Amino acid sequence: MNRILLVIFLTLAISRPAVIYSQCVECDTSKFILSIKPEDSNFLYYGLFQNIFDSCGVSYEIGEFRIVDTTGVETRVYLEFDTSIVNDNSPYVYKSETNPYWGILGCPSQGIDTLLSSVLRTRIFVYPPNSRIRFYRVLQAYRNCDVVKKDTNISYCDDQFPNFNPFFLVEKNNCIVDTSEWVLYLVRASDNQIIAVLDSVGFFPNGSCPYVPVYGTNPLKMNQERVLPNQFANEPVLIKLSVRRYGPSPFGMFFNPTHGRINSSSIREYDATNGCEFGFKCNFKMSWFENYYYHKVIEYLDSISIAKNRPPFMYELPELWFFDNNSNYIDSILGRYFPYDSDNHIYFDTLCREQYNYSSGRFPPWEPSPLGLPSEEKFVIDNIVASSTVNNFELRLKVNETNRVWAEGETLTDCQIKIYNYSGGLIYSKGNVDLKLNTWVTLTIPYKLSRGVYLITIYNTNLPKILSRYFVVK
Numbered sequence: 001m002n003r004i005l006l007v008i009f010l011t012l013a014i015s016r017p018a019v020i021y022s023q024c025v026e027c028d029t030s031k032f033i034l035s036i037k038p039e040d041s042n043f044l045y046y047g048l049f050q051n052i053f054d055s056c057g058v059s060y061e062i063g064e065f066r067i068v069d070t071t072g073v074e075t076r077v078y079l080e081f082d083t084s085i086v087n088d089n090s091p092y093v094y095k096s097e098t099n100p101y102w103g104i105l106g107c108p109s110q111g112i113d114t115l116l117s118s119v120l121r122t123r124i125f126v127y128p129p130n131s132r133i134r135f136y137r138v139l140q141a142y143r144n145c146d147v148v149k150k151d152t153n154i155s156y157c158d159d160q161f162p163n164f165n166p167f168f169l170v171e172k173n174n175c176i177v178d179t180s181e182w183v184l185y186l187v188r189a190s191d192n193q194i195i196a197v198l199d200s201v202g203f204f205p206n207g208s209c210p211y212v213p214v215y216g217t218n219p220l221k222m223n224q225e226r227v228l229p230n231q232f233a234n235e236p237v238l239i240k241l242s243v244r245r246y247g248p249s250p251f252g253m254f255f256n257p258t259h260g261r262i263n264s265s266s267i268r269e270y271d272a273t274n275g276c277e278f279g280f281k282c283n284f285k286m287s288w289f290e291n292y293y294y295h296k297v298i299e300y301l302d303s304i305s306i307a308k309n310r311p312p313f314m315y316e317l318p319e320l321w322f323f324d325n326n327s328n329y330i331d332s333i334l335g336r337y338f339p340y341d342s343d344n345h346i347y348f349d350t351l352c353r354e355q356y357n358y359s360s361g362r363f364p365p366w367e368p369s370p371l372g373l374p375s376e377e378k379f380v381i382d383n384i385v386a387s388s389t390v391n392n393f394e395l396r397l398k399v400n401e402t403n404r405v406w407a408e409g410e411t412l413t414d415c416q417i418k419i420y421n422y423s424g425g426l427i428y429s430k431g432n433v434d435l436k437l438n439t440w441v442t443l444t445i446p447y448k449l450s451r452g453v454y455l456i457t458i459y460n461t462n463l464p465k466i467l468s469r470y471f472v473v474k
């Protein structure tokens with residue numbers, strides 16, 4: 001009998017197609033989108049939904065929507081988050097100065113979660129005929145605060161779930177007790193009418209199976225592509241998400257936006273045969289990427305300094321957490337553009353040209369909005385031009401209000417202007433200066449300035465704070 005079983009086993013083993021494993025390819029950096037430039041940073045927001053139970057959880061992450069025309073050209077479709085939901089549901093909201101910036105707990109009732117279904121959508125867009133849409137979507141199941149060990153005894157899962165695919169291992173029976181589902185709709189903007197279902201995926205409760213069963217449209221693929229209906233081409237549309245939960249758990253799902261520093265679609269995919277670390281499509285090493293990202297940040301900030309004749313403003317710096325609190329990278333960036341004082345504090349220029357005195361090793365704090373954008377304040381040094389003559393130095397500048405409350409030509413009287421060198425030393429001071437808003441003013445310094453970075457400040461009792469701005473002498 002044992003010989004018969006052995007023969008059957010060997011026959012099955014020999015007849016089964018061999019799985020061919022390839023060598024992991026290097027990542028194609030030409031496909032990278034990095035969270036450095038504003039337009040790229042705003043594209044790399046994702047929506048993360050989690051249904052968390054006592055010992056396990058499931059999650060769904062969505063983002064990177066792109067329209068693809070018949071020539072293969074991609075056009076980005078940006079996500080939007082309804083921030084009014086955050087303000088109106090404060091008992092269920094947390095806020096943070098790191099990633100994610102905020103999160104919200106959904107409705108505890110079963111069925112469609114009307115709260116979380118309205119928190120995320122795309123901007124309105126128009127697509128040409130014969131277009132497709134690409135997006136990045138990740139499903140995950142996990143154990144909370146535990147290490148998942150490999151379990152090969154999965155035969156009894158087939159009895160509970162026909163066509164079962166053993167993929168999401170949690171190695172704990174009955175730890176996923178809800179059905180969690182997410183449906184992507186294409187919606188006509190003019191009347192909010194659903195015109196197509198683009199995607200529908202979800203998780204079932206796992207019962208007495210150590211794996212969590214998943215269902216829907218290509219659930220085991222991260223990078224998705226769909227054909228868009230031609231009858232709605234050239235009409236304003238948008239994409240919305242329906243969030244659904246059925247089961248006995250007493251709490252709703254949890255949502256938060258996440259912000260990536262690289263487009264995940266360029267490096268990630270479920271593929272156990274490509275020779276790469278599981279979940280990746282190329283040989284992606286974090287230590288290599290940290291250095292690559294740092295040099296791309298330097299390249300971008302240098303271009304700002306050269307093009308605009310000033311160091312970067314605070315809002316143009318990358319987010320602190322993108323460097324995983326690596327003080328070497330952070331200090332190197334700060335020391336390249338900004339002066340430290342004798343107490344090892346550093347001065348930043350914000351969008352409002354405001355000085356921040358903050359310790360070395362960290363970027364300055366500010367209250368982030370859901371998309372991480374600071375708000376402008378109204379008084380600014382609007383423009384500045386530095387030039388040298390034979391015996392002296394001239395500085396031309398404008399002072400203005402960003403919201404244009406004052407009429408053009410209104411005068412700020414009795415201003416005090418000071419200029420500091422890179423080390424913080426005062427090199428020029430002039431009082432009783434009258435400045436007309438939105439009008440060029442020329443300051444003449446009776447000696448030449450050496451090459452370097454300088455800071456100009458303007459004080460006036462009618463201003464809510466001291467105005468400041470860096471400029472570069474070449």
